Amino acid sequence: MPELPEVETVRRGLAPVAERAEITRIELRRPDLRFPFGDEFVKKLEGRFITGMGRRAKYLLADIDNGQVLVMHLGMSGSFRIERDDDSTRSDNFALPKGIYEKHDHVVFHLKTSKGSTARIIYNDPRRFGFMTLIGRSEISEHPWFAEMGIEPTGNALDGLYLAKKFAGRSAPLKAALLNQKMIAGLGNIYVCEALWRAGLSPKRSAGTIVSKSGKPSKKCAELAIHIRDIISEAIEAGGSSLRDHRQTDGSLGYFQHSFAVYGHEGESCKKSGCSGKVHRITQSGRSTFYCTKCQK
DNA sequence: AGTGGGACCTGTCCGC
DNA sequence: TGCGGACAGGTCCCAC
Incomplete structure (x- = not known):
């Protein structure tokens, strides 16, 4: 599921249940995801309280009351679902009887919520590219995962000037540059394709060529920045995108996938008004x- | 330093 | 129906 809008949707889904909840028990149903959990993982979390649910790029950050942060990444196929014992609002085909798990349910957080009820947050991940680990709050910013990370694509910091600085002198194609988390953190394959389409820029074009020669932000940089911000905020608003039946924490589907102009639309006519081109699929650094x-130059 | 390719996993879909 | 190959939302590691 997970580019930034999907991870943010997950965060918003988990927060009401997880915040101020006590982790009464953790079931690790296998010893590792992408990395081993480590001996201390369960011991350091059981009996602790989750004080807040945050996010940085595609990482979920659960603040724990022992000064540590539970850092979680969904990889390509990770998802969370919530089972509330007091909840009658779940759709029938999504809820399962207590204690019955599905294939690839790898981690189960048993919680006592701030309202006193019990609930379970269950992490499922068929491909196991996801991971979770504990990092001290004060060490996060120096940690290799975060130290060189670029800005979020959601705020005012992302503008033409920022892109011009990052792209200047870069020969890498725009597609690769935008996927590079050191430039902008949180973009993935889908939203990069969509943003480049909106901006009328070819994914094959060298990133450095949209920076004006003076090094000042060109109109193209400014426009691209706006389109990235727009697409990300629209996708968050829509509850992310649901591909291959991926669901939100409550079992519902995000619906931004219906707004894709190019992703997954190979062979169809370009949707840009006045453009008579067709959507093509190519492979860049191993990805579609x-x-x-015609209109992306 | 920056860039490109392969590796890590499992599931699904498509063509033969 | 069965099988092989391609492909899937991410990131890391290792060559050039």
Whole structure:
């Protein structure tokens, strides 16, 4: 599921249950995801309280009352679902009887919520590219995962000037540059394709070529920045995108996938008004890129 | 230093 | 129906 809008949707889904909840028990149903959990993982969390649910780029950050942060990444196929013992609002086909797990349910957090009820947060991840680990609150910013991370694509900091600085002198194609988490953190394959389409920029174009020669932010940089911010905020608003039946924590589907202009639309006509081009699929650094060869230059 | 390719996993879908 | 191959939302590691 997880580019930034999907991870933010997960955060918003987990927060009401997780915040101020006590972790009464953790079931690790296998010893590792992408990395081993480590001997201390369960011991350091059981009996502790979750004080807040945050996010940085595609990482979920659960603040624990022992000064540590439970850092979680969903990889390619990770998802959380919540089972509330006091909840009658779940859709029938999504809820399962207590204690019955599905294939690839790897981690189960048993919680006592701030309202006194019990609930379980269950992490499922078929491909196991996801991971979780504990990091001290004060060490987060120096940790390799975060130290060189670029800005979030959601705020005012992302503008033409920022992109011009990051892209200047870069020969890498725009597609690769935007996927690089050291430039902007949180973008993934889908939203990069979509943002480049909106901006009318070819994913194959060298990133450095949209910076004006003076090094000042060109119109193209400014426009691209706006389109990235727009697409990310629209996707968050829509509850993210649901591909391959991926669901939100309450079992519902995000619906931004219906707004994709190019992603997954190979062979279709370009949706840009006045453009008679077609959407093509190419492979860049081993991943699919969708774009219109006519209006993206 | 920056860039490109492969590796890590499992599931699904498509063509033969 | 069965099988092989391609592909899937991410990130790391290792060559050039």
